[in-house]
Amino acid sequence: MGYVAAIALLPAIAFAILVPMSNRVRNKAVPVSVAAVVISLALSLLAFAQVWPGGHGGEAVYHASVTFATLGSVDLGVGVLLDPISAVMLVVVTLVGTAVQVYSLGYMHRDARIGWYYAVLSLFTAAMLMLVLSDNFLQLYMAWEVMGLCSYLLIGFWHEQVAPRKASLKAFLTTRVGDVGFALGLAVMYKTAGSFDFQVVLHDFAWAPAAATTVSLLLLFGAMGKSAQVPLHVWLPDAMAGPTPASALIHAATMVAAGVFLVARALPIFEVSGVALTVTMIVGVTTALVGGLLAAVQHDIKKVLAYSTISQLGYMFVALGAGGLVAGMYHLVTHAFFKSLLFLGAGVIIHAAHTQDMREMGGLAKKMPVTTVTFTIGSLALAGVFPFSGFWSKDEILTILWHEGHYVVFALALAAAFVTAVYVARLWFRVFTGPTQSAELKEAHVEMLIPMGVLAAISAFIGFGSPYFAQFLGHEGEWPAAAIALTSMSVAGIGLALGWWVYGRRTKVINTRPFKQRAGFVYDALTLKLYFDLTYDYFIVRGYGRLAEMLSGFDRVVVDGIVNGAGAVWRSGTEVGSLIDTYVIDGAVNGTASLIKAAGAKVRRIETGHIQAYQGLMVAALVLLMLWFVVKGA
Amino acid sequence: MTLLQPVGLLSFMALSAVLFSLGLYGALSRKSAVMVLMSLELMANAININLVAISRFSAPAELTGQIFAVFSMVVSAAEIGLGLALVIALYRQRKTVEIDSMQELKG
Numbered sequence: 001m002g003y004v005a006a007i008a009l010l011p012a013i014a015f016a017i018l019v020p021m022s023n024r025v026r027n028k029a030v031p032v033s034v035a036a037v038v039i040s041l042a043l044s045l046l047a048f049a050q051v052w053p054g055g056h057g058g059e060a061v062y063h064a065s066v067t068f069a070t071l072g073s074v075d076l077g078v079g080v081l082l083d084p085i086s087a088v089m090l091v092v093v094t095l096v097g098t099a100v101q102v103y104s105l106g107y108m109h110r111d112a113r114i115g116w117y118y119a120v121l122s123l124f125t126a127a128m129l130m131l132v133l134s135d136n137f138l139q140l141y142m143a144w145e146v147m148g149l150c151s152y153l154l155i156g157f158w159h160e161q162v163a164p165r166k167a168s169l170k171a172f173l174t175t176r177v178g179d180v181g182f183a184l185g186l187a188v189m190y191k192t193a194g195s196f197d198f199q200v201v202l203h204d205f206a207w208a209p210a211a212a213t214t215v216s217l218l219l220l221f222g223a224m225g226k227s228a229q230v231p232l233h234v235w236l237p238d239a240m241a242g243p244t245p246a247s248a249l250i251h252a253a254t255m256v257a258a259g260v261f262l263v264a265r266a267l268p269i270f271e272v273s274g275v276a277l278t279v280t281m282i283v284g285v286t287t288a289l290v291g292g293l294l295a296a297v298q299h300d301i302k303k304v305l306a307y308s309t310i311s312q313l314g315y316m317f318v319a320l321g322a323g324g325l326v327a328g329m330y331h332l333v334t335h336a337f338f339k340s341l342l343f344l345g346a347g348v349i350i351h352a353a354h355t356q357d358m359r360e361m362g363g364l365a366k367k368m369p370v371t372t373v374t375f376t377i378g379s380l381a382l383a384g385v386f387p388f389s390g391f392w393s394k395d396e397i398l399t400i401l402w403h404e405g406h407y408v409v410f411a412l413a414l415a416a417a418f419v420t421a422v423y424v425a426r427l428w429f430r431v432f433t434g435p436t437q438s439a440e441l442k443e444a445h446v447e448m449l450i451p452m453g454v455l456a457a458i459s460a461f462i463g464f465g466s467p468y469f470a471q472f473l474g475h476e477g478e479w480p481a482a483a484i485a486l487t488s489m490s491v492a493g494i495g496l497a498l499g500w501w502v503y504g505r506r507t508k509v510i511n512t513r514p515f516k517q518r519a520g521f522v523y524d525a526l527t528l529k530l531y532f533d534l535t536y537d538y539f540i541v542r543g544y545g546r547l548a549e550m551l552s553g554f555d556r557v558v559v560d561g562i563v564n565g566a567g568a569v570w571r572s573g574t575e576v577g578s579l580i581d582t583y584v585i586d587g588a589v590n591g592t593a594s595l596i597k598a599a600g601a602k603v604r605r606i607e608t609g610h611i612q613a614y615q616g617l618m619v620a621a622l623v624l625l626m627l628w629f630v631v632k633g634a
Numbered sequence: 635m636t637l638l639q640p641v642g643l644l645s646f647m648a649l650s651a652v653l654f655s656l657g658l659y660g661a662l663s664r665k666s667a668v669m670v671l672m673s674l675e676l677m678a679n680a681i682n683i684n685l686v687a688i689s690r691f692s693a694p695a696e697l698t699g700q701i702f703a704v705f706s707m708v709v710s711a712a713e714i715g716l717g718l719a720l721v722i723a724l725y726r727q728r729k730t731v732e733i734d735s736m737q738e739l740k741g
Contacts, residue, residue: 609737610734610737611733615661616662
């Protein structure tokens with residue numbers, strides 16, 4: 001099964017082929033990248049088939065690794081680990097990756113730097129696959145950072161404009177805050193467990209609860225940065241400045257899910273700690289609610305989806321926090337499909353409507369049937385409507401919350417599901433119904449519609465695999481209980497109905513003023529993104545400024561005072577010294593100088609400027625040296 | 635020493651010395667920079683002959699001299715490429731490659 005390594009290597013090779021090319025050639029070499037990801041997809045499906053039907057108690061099916069360095073007595077390796085979780089992730093990543101790359105052929109075909117775009121997509125895919133396949137935390141961290149770089153490059157892809165540039169920096173720096181936590185977590189892990197290997201760290205080593213808490217909280221902090229959890233979520237909405245298909249791949253389906261994947265991998269440590277699980281759940285449920293509420297007030301279609309992603313990632317953290325590995329991973333999988341579908345649909349809509357502002361859209365249903373159908377499937381899956389995939393995974397999360405007795409979190413998660421349904425309805429009715437505001441709406445190219453169709457089919461039917469998924473990961477699988485399913489369905493139904501009542505009836509132009517007047521504080525808080533960005537700007541960005549000013553004041557008064565005082569003392573001392581200098585030392589120096597000058601005037605004659613003269617001198621000197629050695633030796 | 639005797643190390647070293655001297659003479663006396671470069675190559679190859687010959691007669695099994703000579707050839711090929719590029723650049727500047735005309739460093 002050595003081919004498993006090739007799954008991650010092929011996109012990396014595509015990247016290596018594309019990078020050294022000139023821009024013009026690279027733009028024509030785009031098929032290299034697409035071919036690589038398609039082969040990776042085929043190999044991933046093969047790998048998945050070999051792991052099927054899973055079980056094995058979640059044990060690895062295939063494992064190989066090479067050591068690339070030794071740190072003290074610890075071998076650092078790069079390995080390939082194929083177990084049920086990584087098999088599932090392989091298929092998700094390559095499938096969404098293929099869909100996005102095919103879609104981008106249409107979406108980006110007029111871009112002058114499409115080749116570079118594809119090169120970065122390939123590198124990203126390789127890094128994500130390497131992360132999924134890694135058998136130790138250090139390798140995971142390396143892939144994690146490469147993905148961060150690719151995310152930065154793709155968000156700032158249109159760097160001629162200001163907004164993408166700023167957004168790429170913001171994303172890079174914010175995730176970097178989390179990455180510091182991750183790195184520290186690795187350091188503590190190395191110190192206590194003395195290894196990075198999953199086998200050692202997760203199974204063999206006996207963790208003390210205190211150490212486990214430290215490590216898992218630090219890892220969680222890293223995951224919060226990458227997966228845009230409150231309070232490190234601020235970068236994801238801004239990241240929408242990048243190309244839409246890249247957002248679909250990176251900021252909806254795969255990279256932001258890497259944090260969830262990390263927590264899922266490290267779950268045994270979290271479970272030893274206990275505290276860390278609770279923290280994970282609290283972070284998750286806060287994020288789910290905050291993300292959902294913020295999504296409900298955005299006007300930019302991509303930002304709605306971005307906040308929605310934040311909220312759904314929060315859902316996954318809730319599941320993991322409740323110890324529900326299967327539920328969390330299952331929501332990751334279904335979310336990857338329906339959210340990338342929604343992003344691809346949003347890309348088509350933006351292309352057609354020439355705007356991202358939902359207030360300027362409307363009536364797309366009549367002109368763009370394929371987009372409408374696929375987008376609707378994605379929306380229903382997101383809202384959690386039976387039988388679409390989001391229903392099943394959300395249901396599993398709610399079930400595990402109920403069974404584990406986290407009733408408060410259960411209620412909050414239901415509230416988040418309600419908000420989700422409301423903003424889904426808001427988005428859908430605003431975009432697809434009502435009067436058409438743009439005359440030349442056209443359906444997109446076929447290479448953009450096919451990936452959407454495939455993702456829509458998966459989003460529609462994957463839910464029926466829900467019990468098999470649990471078995472695949474080595475757990476008990478069962479169909480959802482009717483009570484919870486009905487609860488979540490009715491919550492989603494009421495949410496959608498409310499959304500329709502407010503936004504769908506189109507009786508008059510939608511007017512937010514009544515709400516604004518009645519609950520001005522709430523409205524302001526939501527439209528200002530719950531003050532997160534303002535707080536960061538005030539305390540961190542400008543706080544740095546104030547700190548710098550204070551430090552510079554300290555510099556001017558105290559440090560400069562000491563320096564100047566010392567200078568004055570020194571200066572009076574040197575006045576005396578300078579007299580000695582002038583007469584005694586200068587005399588000696590000047591005398592030496594004039595001696596050398598006179599000598600130089602004589603010696604400069606050998607500097608004729610003829611190379612061959614120098615050469616001759618060198619040869620003569622060499623011959624003399626040789627003669628001297630011969631005579632001495634004799 | 636008759637002509638039919640197998641060629642010994644001394645003969646190779648003599649050949650090398652002759653080549654080296656020829657090269658040295660050329661490098662010191664030619665007017666054209668191109669010829670100087672060629673003479674330098676001659677000197678380098680004289681050394682290569684020495685390397686191969688000494689290796690062959692002292693430790694024939696190890697081939698170190700031969701391998702080193704191959705390295706040395708690669709390096710001098712690179713060096714001659716660089717040298718010729720410099721000569722061409724100089725020629726573009728002043729329409730001549732005569733070494734005597736380049737005396738800017740005169741003291």
